[in-house]
Each structure stands twice: as structure tokens, then as C-alpha cells.
Amino acid sequence: MSSLSNSLDQTDRALLIHPYSNLVAHEQAGPLIISRGDGVRVYDVGGKEYIEGLGGLWSASLGFSEREIAEAVYEQMVQLPFYHGFHSKSTPSLIKLAHHLAEISPIPDAKFFFANSGSEINDTVIKCIWYANNVAGYPAKKKIITRNRSYHGVTIATASMTGLAANHSDFDLPIDRFLKVMCPDFYREGLEGESEEQFSDRCVAEVRDLIEREGADTIAAFVADPVIAGGGVLPPPKGYFEKLQPLLKENKILFVADEVICGFGRTGNMFATETYNLRPDIVTVAKALTASYIPMSAAMIAPSVWQPIVEGSRKHSVFAHGYTYSGHPVAAAAALKTLEIMEKRNIIGHVKTVAKVFASRLESYRGHPLVGDVRHVGLIGGIELVSNKATKAPFPVEVGTGAHCLRAAHKHGVILRSIGDIVAFCPPLIISEDEVDEMFSRFDRALDDTHAMLKGKELA
Numbered sequence: 157m158s159s160l161s162n163s164l165d166q167t168d169r170a171l172l173i174h175p176y177s178n179l180v181a182h183e184q185a186g187p188l189i190i191s192r193g194d195g196v197r198v199y200d201v202g203g204k205e206y207i208e209g210l211g212g213l214w215s216a217s218l219g220f221s222e223r224e225i226a227e228a229v230y231e232q233m234v235q236l237p238f239y240h241g242f243h244s245k246s247t248p249s250l251i252k253l254a255h256h257l258a259e260i261s262p263i264p265d266a267k268f269f270f271a272n273s274g275s276e277i278n279d280t281v282i283k284c285i286w287y288a289n290n291v292a293g294y295p296a297k298k299k300i301i302t303r304n305r306s307y308h309g310v311t312i313a314t315a316s317m318t319g320l321a322a323n324h325s326d327f328d329l330p331i332d333r334f335l336k337v338m339c340p341d342f343y344r345e346g347l348e349g350e351s352e353e354q355f356s357d358r359c360v361a362e363v364r365d366l367i368e369r370e371g372a373d374t375i376a377a378f379v380a381d382p383v384i385a386g387g388g389v390l391p392p393p394k395g396y397f398e399k400l401q402p403l404l405k406e407n408k409i410l411f412v413a414d415e416v417i418c419g420f421g422r423t424g425n426m427f428a429t430e431t432y433n434l435r436p437d438i439v440t441v442a443k444a445l446t447a448s449y450i451p452m453s454a455a456m457i458a459p460s461v462w463q464p465i466v467e468g469s470r471k472h473s474v475f476a477h478g479y480t481y482s483g484h485p486v487a488a489a490a491a492l493k494t495l496e497i498m499e500k501r502n503i504i505g506h507v508k509t510v511a512k513v514f515a516s517r518l519e520s521y522r523g524h525p526l527v528g529d530v531r532h533v534g535l536i537g538g539i540e541l542v543s544n545k546a547t548k549a550p551f552p553v554e555v556g557t558g559a560h561c562l563r564a565a566h567k568h569g570v571i572l573r574s575i576g577d578i579v580a581f582c583p584p585l586i587i588s589e590d591e592v593d594e595m596f597s598r599f600d601r602a603l604d605d606t607h608a609m610l611k612g613k614e615l616a
């Protein structure tokens with residue numbers, strides 16, 4: 157290690173609490189310090205090159221060296237580095253962004269609210285729904301339904317929505333008002349002999365039972381990430397949303413699509429709402445809105461929700477919600493340029509083409525002795541490693557199969573994510589067919605290493 161990387165490593169270990177990291181392991185192993193990006197590749201301080209197979213955090217849609225965004229950000233910084241939206245203030249870049257979003261929004265006549273992260277915007281949406289229901293005369297209609305293994309963020313409300321134990325344990329979460337239903341994971345939750353459609357029926361029947369038990373007049377919204385990503389890369393099973401949506405409508409329960417990962421091309425359309433024919437009342441987006449170059453998130457809100465909010469502000473003289481950086485003009489400039497590039501370079505068309513190679517490489521793992529399931533849509537995919545393909549038995553947790561595979565992937569020059577023993581792929585949308593091939597070739601070596609490790613332990 158060079159003296160520079162050594163001193164960075166020591167300083168990092170001494171000073172930083174890393175998000176989503178095992179802090180004890182981190183003190184021993186130290187950080188992977190990434191210092192440069194180029195296209196779909198990033199480089200660590202020692203000069204080692206990696207294909208970023210997860211687009212950073214499912215997010216860097218345009219890769220790591222898009223100069224046009226850097227220049228747009230620079231120009232905005234020089235022109236007006238900051239202004240806010242409180243007390244009816246605005247900026248041209250934010251207005252242009254809202255105008256552009258209105259043209260592509262899957263929600264007709266939507267209004268837009270901006271924040272800085274997926275967590276903040278989902279949190280905002282819950283507050284907006286509660287506020288709107290109070291103003292509209294439904295003060296009891298407040299509970300929020302989400303799915304086990306869904307991911308919606310880490311604030312007190314959004315971690316309560318998130319269906320992952322690690323986000324709750326010792327954080328005193330979830331708080332009340334947040335209800336959970338089954339994860340629509342056909343591979344793990346489907347019963348012997350049950351078809352995918354029948355499984356979807358069972359998932360929706362559980363929601364119906366919950367609504368009946370709790371009372372529709374107490375349930376405000378159902379929030380779903382159309383493809384559950386962080387919980388294991390789970391596109392919805394056949395018929396799931398088709399059957400769910402009428403049930404929600406019948407019971408006047410709002411449907412919120414959390415498109416923080418899916419939005420802006422990930423599933424092969426601009427929004428997953430289109431991919432899965434969803435008709436949500438609210439859509440939240442973040443990550444690829446700015447290609448992740450600058451923090452920004454947004455909610456697209458239907459008239460049925462924003463109208464009571466406007467009324468509420470009449471009643472209270474103010475809509476008392478907002479962040480210092482809601483609609484930050486520099487983030488707005490980055491978002492505008494991102495959307496312009498997506499259009500100009502037909503990124504969605506590119507995703508549709510490259511997704512075919514991505515899908516066929518993933519599908520080729522179905523026959524692999526360690527692979528129990530393969531799932532994908534657009535440019536997001538996952539493979540689930542199991543110790544027994546026939547029984548779907550997982551590897552013992554203490555073996556850390558997924559984590560081992562991930563470390564091996566790093567060694568072979570591809571950064572991925574392991575979720576237990578599920579390996580996730582979510583590369584920048586600009587990835588070429590050759591780069592997809594290269595990414596999977598590097599992963600093949602990691603899978604071989606993992607296989608060898610398991611054989612050594614007589615587990616494969």
C-alpha cells in the first residue's frame with residue numbers, strides 16, 4: 157500500500173462511522189477507498205480498476221465520468237450556488253425541472269415536492285398523506301401497509317416502513333401505524349404445487365384480510381417498491397399488482413410507488429409504473445434523478461392528495477414542511493442535465509437492447525450447481541445461491557457464502573452487492589454489451605472461487 161493510501165486507511169478507521177457496515181469488521185479490514193471513476197468503472201487509491209456492477213448504490217445511472225453534468229453543476233454554482241423554496245421563493249432551474257418532470261410524470265396533473273434522499277421523500281409522503289387525511293376529514297385513516305423485505309429508507313417513519321429486521325432491532329422500531337404483509341417472493345414463499353398466479357392471489361388475500369381486520373377507515377396507504385431491490389431483487393410475481401390495485405381502490409387506500417431505484421430507466425421504461433402497468437397516487441424518485449451526482453429526491457403527487465394539502469395550508473396559514481435544501485438549484489441543474497442526456501442519447505432504448513444480453517448472461521446461471529434462482533428485469537438482476545437446488549436449502553449463515561462471493565468479486569474486479577446469499581447486479585444504464593459480458597466473466601471467477609471454498613468445507 158502506498159503511504160497515501162495507508163494514511164487514508166488509518167484515518168478512515170480512526171474517524172468514520174460507516175453507513176451499513178459491520179463496524180467491528182471495518183476496524184480490522186479498513187475501507188475500500190475509491191478515488192476515481194470512468195464510465196462504468198471506478199478505481200481505488202491503489203489504482204485497481206473495478207466494473208461498478210451495482211452503479212454505486214443502484215443509482216449511478218450514467219456512470220462515473222459524465223462531464224456534461226459536472227459542467228451544468230459548475231455553471232449553476234457560478235450563477236446561483238444556493239437558494240431555497242421557503243416562503244414562495246423559487247429558482248429558474250427548479251422551475252425548469254418541475255416542467256420537465258410534468259412532461260414525463262406517470263401521474264396526471266401531479267405536483268412535485270423535492271427533498272434530498274429517498275428516505276426524506278418517503279418520510280415526506282407519509283406526512284403529506286396524514287396531513288391530507290386530517291384536512292379531508294378522515295382523521296382515523298392513518299395506517300401504512302408495506303411488505304416484508306421492502307426497503308423505503310432509514311428515518312423513523314421510513315425505517316418503520318422498511319421490512320428488514322436489521323433496520324428495526326435496537327432502534328426501537330417500527331413505531332405503530334406501520335403494518336406489514338408477506339414478501340412477494342415466489343421462490344421462497346410459494347407453496348409446493350402453487351402457481352405464480354395462485355401465489356399472487358394468496359399475497360393479495362393476506363392484504364384483504366389485514367384491511368378487514370384493521371378496518372379500511374384506519375388504513376391510509378399501501379407503499380411498494382415495484383421491484384424489491386435491497387431485500388433480494390424481487391420483481392413482482394405474475395398478477396400481483398393487477399390484483400392488488402383494485403383492492404386498494406375499493407377501500408380508498410392510496411397506492412404509493414417507491415421508484416427510488418426503479419425510476420428513470422432501470423426496468424427498461426422510464427418508470428416501473430409503466431413496466432408493471434401501475435396506477436399509483438404518489439410516485440417517489442431519487443438516485444437516478446440526478447444520476448446520483450448530487451443528492452435530490454422528489455415526490456409526484458396526484459390532485460386527490462395535493463388538493464387537501466393546499467386546503468390545509470389555508471387552514472394553518474402555511475404548509476409547515478420542507479428542508480433547507482428542498483429543490484436545491486444545483487441539484488435541479490444536475491437533474492435537468494441528467495434527464496436531457498437520457499433523452500438525447502436514448503438511454504431507455506439502450507437499456508432495452510443491453511438488457512437482452514444482461515438477461516441471457518443471468519439466465520445462463522440457472523444450471524449452475526450453486527444457483528437456486530435467477531431474477532431480473534431491465535438492468536437489475538439477482539441470483540440466489542443455495543446449498544441444495546432441489547430443496548432450496550440455504551447455506552449455513554455462519555459460512556457467509558454471499559459475503560465470500562462478494563469479496564471474491566472485488567478481487568476479480570467487479571463491485572456487486574450480496575444480500576445474504578443473493579448476489580445483486582444493477583450496473584450503470586450506460587453499460588455496453590461488451591462491458592456486461594466482462595462484468596459477468598469477472599463474476600464467473602468469483603463464483604468459481606466460492607464454489608472451491610464451499611467444496612473445501614464439504615458444502616458443495
Ligand code: PLP
Nearest residue numbers: 273274275307308309381416417
Ligand atoms: N426507497 C428505495 C426503494 C430504496 O432502494 C432506497 C435506498 O436504497 C430508499 C428508498 C432510501 O433512499 P436513501 O438511501 O437515499 O435515503
